[in-house]
Every structure is written in structure tokens, then in C-alpha cells.
Amino acid sequence: MDSDAAMIPARNSRPPLAQAALGVGVIVQDTQGHILLGRHHSGTWELPGGKVDPTHESIAAAAVRELREETGLEVAERDMAVFAMLHDAVGGINRVTMAALVRVESGSPQVTEPHLISAWQWTRPEALPTPLFDPSAQILAAWRPGLGIEHPPAHRLSVLPEDAQVKS
Template identity: 70%
Template sequence: MTTDGQDTATRNTRPPLAQAAFGVGVIVRDGQGRILLGRHRDGTWELPGGKIDPTHESVAAAAARELREETGVDVPESAVSVFAMVHDVVGGINRISMGALVTVESAVAEVTEPHLMSTWRWSDVEALPGALFHPSAQILAAWRPDLGIAHPPAHHLPIAAP
């Protein structure tokens, strides 16, 4: 800021007006091919995941952190494969959800946030419980379109490994 009150920040250093939420949903697959889903206190079933911190945290790092914080399942960032970006709009805000996949031989998921989640359970992908959280349904549909999972419209961008 100059002495006359002019903003001297350049276009490269001024933050844009916020208009999006940026998160990650983690499909955790076990050695039997099941996936981990949690029952949220509002009644929906969802993948582990959450917001990506605005601290230069990578999507893979956020996925590993959220998985650990929400379930106690600890995986290294290098075990996370980011496979898709899903974009929809809710209440005038762009919602961008990254789909990530982690495979573990087995794991015991703990309810570490009982104010949010009532349980975690391993589910057969062919017999998912009803009432999925919309971003989780969108990520699961991007991962396995053959499952015919109903979800609100969303744009889907597959991400290829480099």
C-alpha cells in the first residue's frame, strides 16, 4: 500500500475473490475390494475427506491427513492416487472435489469425530448404502461409472498419472 492509499499488490499477489470450496474425497479400498464409508450424524453415508487447507497442502497430502484425522487410518501421501476432479455448484459457490484412491490390505477405522460421524463400515461396492453425501456419490460415480450411482449433475475431469 502506498502512502496515498493505493494498493500496490500486483495481479500475481492479490488473492482472487473467493467463489469456490476445494475438497477431497478418499475412496479407501481394502484387500477384499470393499470401500470405507462413514455414517454422518445427518444420516448420509460418505467417504472420508474434507477441505484442502490453504497452506500449500497438496491434494494427496490433504487426503492422507483427512483419512488419518477422521478414521485413524494412517497412510503415506505417496500411497494416495488422485484420479479425478468433480465440479458442481451449490448456493452460487463452485464446489470442487478431488477424487483420491488408497488401497490398504486391512484397517480398523475409528470414530475420531463423534460429533460428526456415528460409525465407519466397510461396504461392498455393489451394495452401497442409500443416502450418499452428494460429493461422495459424484466421486464414486467418477471412479466406477458402471455402478450407476445416482447423484446431482457434475462436471467430471479424469486425471491421468504423469
């Protein structure tokens, strides 16, 4: 047995016990300031988004992928601004939701997952439909606290853009 291999703790090669879900929600804003919301078949309104794949996918890449899969809208990863991490707990599982924002010049969102979403709609932030899906409400409240959006409590960590991060 290699002496270096014997020194590596076994816990580095075992995955941790799952106790969290990681997702991303995308605020898509057009040039008039409207945001895109989808009407879920359950009755809630939600931002495009979903789970981050466990394939070494970045948060921005997941946001771009989910937006494309759910609406057909194509944006560049470099244009996706991840601005906050929100954390709450549901059913004994930590839910970590990354909040992202992208601005688009134009676009006609398509219902690409009709088993989930019945329609996409551009909405003024001051006139949001209800009820909102809880993670979407949390993201929108983190983005624009002055809107007075009711939502379950969530811890918030602001995420700085790469070029603004502290250099060591």
C-alpha cells in the same frame, strides 16, 4: 522505488475473490474390494475427506491428512492416487472435489470425530447404503460408472498419474 517492482502488476499480490471451495474425498478399498463409508449424523453415508487447507497442501497430502484425522488410518502419500476432479455448484459457489483412491491391506477405522460421524463401515461397492452425501456419490460414480449411482450432475476431468503426464 525499484523499477522492477513498479513493473509487477498489483493483481499478482492480491488474492482473488473467493468463489470456490476445494475438497477431497477418499475411496479406501481393502483387499476384499470393500470400501469404507461413514455414517454422518445428518443421515448420509460418506467417504472420508474434507477441505484442502490453504497452506500449500497438496491434494494427496490433504487426502492422507483427512483420512488420518477422520478414521485414524495411516497411509503414505505416495500410495494415494488422485484420479479425477469433479466440479459442480452449490449455493452460488463452485465446488471442486478431488477424487482419490488408496488401497489398504488392513485397518480398523476409528470414530475420531463423533460429533460428525457415528460409525465407519466396510461395504461392497455393489451394496452401497443410502442416502449418499452428494460429493461422495459423485466420486463413487466417477470411479465405477457401472454401479448406476444417482448423484447431482458434475463436470469430470480425469487426472493422470504423474508418470503418465505429457512431457513437453
